[in-house]
Amino acid sequence: MNPPTADTADGPAPRSAGSPAAVSAPCSAAEARRQVCALLQQAGVGLDSVTAADALLVTSELVTNAIRHGGGLTCFRTEIMGEALLVDVSDTSPHVPTTRAAAPAQPGGFGWPLIQRLAARVDVRRHSRGKTITTVLRLA
Structure with a gap:
């Protein structure tokens, strides 16, 4: 896993072509997990898999930390x-x-170390409105 990096980009990085992305600010970790579940299902990832469990745990921790801290x-x-x-x-x-x-x-x-352990990559970008944390989780 790569260590987190920090830079001063102006916001979330633009994405290249991929599957449609969900963009919204859920009001809870549970709502964020529902969005990730739907995306994983569209991608053919079984929700009973370790991969899905890791993705949902990282999602919960990131969203909870953003709300709490x-x-x-x-x-x-x-x-x-x-x-x-x-x-x-x-x-x-x-x-x-x-x-x-x-x-x-x-x-x-325990949340931040857990995120770093489960994600293949974690990047932190500071910008004028705060920060954006991007995680990459392998699906295969």
Whole structure:
């Protein structure tokens, strides 16, 4: 897996030709997962597969982190490109996620390392409106 990168692009990167992408800001992680499920089904990925479970877990963590820690979700985009699922999540915070040390008095902190472990690639782009995190998950 490639480590996350950060740059100062002006927003979500344009995409080349691929399957139709879902672009909207869901109000919850559950709604985002429904969108990813629909896209995976269109791509012929079984929803009972490990691949789908990983994609849904990464989606949940990204959206939940944007809502809880990023000042709110501003954009959510998914797309199948070749044999990969791209998930873009934007929020209003310019702060790049970090991994924190586990502390009994402070629960949580497992989402970002989990995203990095499950995704083939994670990129963080800061821009004038906050940041966009893009993950690439292999489908095959």
